[in-house]
Amino acid sequence: MDFYNLPNVTDPHPPTALALQRVTPVLSYFAVAFSLASFIWWCIQDYRFFKSLGVGGPSHDIFGWFKVHILVRPFTLAPRDTTWTGDYPGYGAHKEIMALPHRKGERPVIMGIAPQRQFTQCPDQEMNSRVLALFSSFVHKNPNLLQQRLSVVEKHHYALFVHPSILAKADNLPEIASIANGELGHIHGETSLHLYFSPADAKILIERGWAQRHRCARTQPWWFGGLKNMWGIGDTFLIVYAPRNQEELEVLCVLIKASIMFMTGEQDVVKP
Numbered sequence: 001m002d003f004y005n006l007p008n009v010t011d012p013h014p015p016t017a018l019a020l021q022r023v024t025p026v027l028s029y030f031a032v033a034f035s036l037a038s039f040i041w042w043c044i045q046d047y048r049f050f051k052s053l054g055v056g057g058p059s060h061d062i063f064g065w066f067k068v069h070i071l072v073r074p075f076t077l078a079p080r081d082t083t084w085t086g087d088y089p090g091y092g093a094h095k096e097i098m099a100l101p102h103r104k105g106e107r108p109v110i111m112g113i114a115p116q117r118q119f120t121q122c123p124d125q126e127m128n129s130r131v132l133a134l135f136s137s138f139v140h141k142n143p144n145l146l147q148q149r150l151s152v153v154e155k156h157h158y159a160l161f162v163h164p165s166i167l168a169k170a171d172n173l174p175e176i177a178s179i180a181n182g183e184l185g186h187i188h189g190e191t192s193l194h195l196y197f198s199p200a201d202a203k204i205l206i207e208r209g210w211a212q213r214h215r216c217a218r219t220q221p222w223w224f225g226g227l228k229n230m231w232g233i234g235d236t237f238l239i240v241y242a243p244r245n246q247e248e249l250e251v252l253c254v255l256i257k258a259s260i261m262f263m264t265g266e267q268d269v270v271k272p
Helices: 017-051 061-073 125-141 175-179 199-207 245-263
Strands: 148-152 159-163 183-187 194-197 212-213 237-240
Touching: 017 061, 017 245, 061 148, 125 148, 125 159, 125 183, 125 245, 159 194, 159 245, 183 245, 199 237, 199 245
Parallel strands: none
Antiparallel strands: 148 159, 159 183, 183 194, 194 237, 212 237
């Protein structure tokens, strides 16, 4: 290297270099401003969507949105993964669940994390009343197994609970029964339901088109410790599609019975 021909660092910079030095900070500021504006716009639109879901478990305000859509969302299933059943066993399902047919038609549109709601194929309000009557009938037929009251999870809708006398004997129950405070499921305003099932039952119900996972119904990946029941929701917590007719209401009766058997540990459940 010819050290005598090296450029003198004290020489003035050429005009092109000076222009680039002036433009680069401007471009950086513009990129930051554009990114910030895009993020604010996304937050506004996402908050409006959260409000459109209606009331549910989280507070129906900006604090509820921030908790669910900013803090919880990174740990949830992607919408396309809510029908994945690879972590469920292929054996051990209840006979009545195994005998169920495939649900007719396409799956309805399900949106949201918490609340999670059904947006298409929703029945009229009469069906909602009939499902609530079905809840009451199960409690009436099985008073030593069940109670009915407002949901702990949803806070605004009725739910079925494991009877406290059974919940006190937690050794015979699935772990999630205690974590969920005995709540085995609840109904929503559009008549979809959230219910817990055994892993084997959940696999069949999803694959035959009757339900899909709650977005929080997952085991966290190994790099996050493989945590289960994060946010107090087990990995077999499914959203069951609203029944559209009498035939599907009868299927729902089978599903509720299976949920009761799983969460109470009792097989002698009387159907209405």
